[in-house]
Amino acid sequence: MERSIVHMDLDTFFVSCERLVNSELNGIPLIIGGGDRGVVSSCSYEARKFGVRSAMPMRMALRLCPQAKVVKGDMELYSKMSHTVTEIIEEKAPVMEKSSIDEFYLDLTGMDKFFGAYKWTNELGAKIKKETGLPISYALSINKTVSKIGTGESKPNGHQEIPSIGVHSFLNPLPIKKMPMVGDATFRLLSRVGIRTIGTLSEVPVEVLQQMIGKNGTDLWRKANGIDESQVVPYAERKSISKERTFSSDTTDIKEVKKLIVGMVEQLAHQLRQEKWLAATVVVKIRYANFDTETKQCRVAYTSADHTLSKVALDLFEKIYSRRMRLRLVGLRFTDLVHGSYQMNLFEDTAELMSLYQAMDNIKNRFGSDAVGRAVGFDFLH
Structure with missing residues (x-):
């Protein structure tokens, strides 16, 4: 089908x-x-x-x-509005994937038997605009790649249907930069050898693309030819991510405990960025040697930045650790997550700091999550 x-x-x-x-x-x-x-x-x-x-x-x-x-x-406003749109789509769509705070995929396969899929999509788009006041663009086609490119070509506040018979005539004239997989480096590489349109890219032997750009060459060739079998993954909002450390022997070495907290923050923040989450609440948990357990939390502006989350976590620990007794366990949890593209502290971080995080994440992705980190948290990572 x-x-x-x-x-x-x-x-x-x-x-x-x-x-x-x-x-x-x-x-x-x-x-x-x-x-x-x-x-x-x-x-x-x-x-x-x-x-x-x-x-x-x-x-x-x-x-x-x-x-x-x-x-x-x-970000509170943006999260609230995103949640409202999500609820509207979830109520109507048979299968919905929320790929970011403002992007969605819907699988309407089989719906044409009962109701025109494009007509249904237009009615849903109108409902979103009416109930939220937000402009939205969308496209219906045979797979995720073509529909996403179609949405880009429909902006702003437009929509279109691209049937299977029209996929190649739609894609071929477009610049390769319109393809989701083509970043600046790939664009420059392909442009240097005269590959500037999706149509030209689709005609290049797949073996040549593999030699040029590696293992992604096959996927790029398939998508240039309108082939994409990736599924729409049903949406499920993640509630939280967390880490805990139980000490081998109870401790009062607060300096070492703080190092552990910073290490936990680094690992969890990296996970947030890789899975494209932003957190709005930080929770610190401690357990004393007598097994008494206490937690304290703090709301923050939505972020996935180590330096922001570390400061909050350490401040919480200072406030919660009041008895000066030996500690058996320390834990950290980030909650109130929203899905979003990779971002640091959205509105305050510098370009230099964002570049540093991106470089560190690239190293971690290539060599492992403990390959690089702040010296103060490195004991936890190793």
Whole structure:
């Protein structure tokens, strides 16, 4: 049976949320982000006309568009609006995957027997717009890759259907940069040998692509030819992630306990970023030698940054460890998670700090999670 896969994307989601609560932001260049040394988290289409892009250093963005209005951002608001949209889709869709805070895949395979899948999708899109006031773009096609590219081509606030017979005519003229797998490095590599459109890419022998870009060459070739068998994974919100350490002998060495907490933060924060989660609550747990157990928690702005989470965790430990008795166990948990793309502290971290985290994550992904870390937490990692 031919599949019917929908990709939905809330247009300039952070910007749209801000405009819902402040109509004075409508129609003007708007940047969501931090201070002078921060980065752009999101920007309006009006700002994009001047060359502003997400993840761009704020100073560069303001040089390109000095008249832009800068808003720090409200992750609580964005999470609430994302949850509202998720509930609307979950109530209607037979299978839904939430791939980020503002992106969704739906599997409507077989629905055409009872109700036109594209008609149904249009009605769902209209319902989302009516009940939330948020603009949304979407596309229906035979797999996740084609529908995602179709959504990108429909923006802003548009939609389209790409039937199987029209997949190649839709994909072939598009630049290779439109493909989800093609980053800057791959784009430059392919462009140097004259591969600039998806159609040209689809005609390159798969063996050649394997030699050029390695094991991803096969997947890239298949997707350029409109082939993608990946499934829509049913959505299930993760509640929390945690770690605990029971000491081999009860301890009062607070300096070592704090090192352990920092090590736990590093491992859990890395896991957050790899699984694309942001946490809003930090919980520290201790157990004394007499087995009395206490916990203390603190709300934070949604983040996956080690340095932010470490400070909160250590502050909580200082507050909770009050008896000066020997400790048997220490634990750490991050809760109130929301799905989102890889991000540090969304609105305050510097471009240099984000680059450092990305470099450290790349090393951990290649050589293992304990390959690099802060010296203060390294005893826990080893």
